[in-house]
Amino acid sequence: MTIKDIRDILxxxxxxxxxxxxxxxxxxxxxxxxxxxxxxxKDSAVLLTGLCNPQVIRTAEMMDIICIVFVRGKMPDDNMIEMAREKGIALLSTGHRMFSACGMLYEKGLRGGSPYR
Structure with a gap:
């Protein structure tokens, strides 16, 4: 699935x-x-979150997350957008709640990463 597919689905x-x-x-x-x-x-993942602070971008960089989708219409501030730009992380926003957004992506074939344990 591509980032464009995620945008379209959500x-x-x-x-x-x-x-x-x-x-x-x-x-x-x-x-x-x-x-x-x-x-x-880590595996070229997308993160869906309602959290809007710089730690989200830092975590994404550490975990090979290539795209962050902010749910519930949340919007990152300019500082976060600049951090994402520097790291090459795509940012999207959807009005869906996290549960619904995750379910929509799962229904289209996207699965979760494997836990370390």
């Missing part, structure tokens, strides 16, 4: 990174707790 809009739309995404994680995100294997 009816999301690009905040940054439309030029990354053809990158392949292999796994997904939905969480507002970055410690939970750290419990999953």
């Amino acid at each position: 009816g999301a809009r690009f905040i940054y990174g439309e030029d990354h739309k053809d990158r392949e995404v292999h796994a997904a994680c939905g969480s507002d707790m970055m410690s939970d995100v750290l419990a999953f294997v």
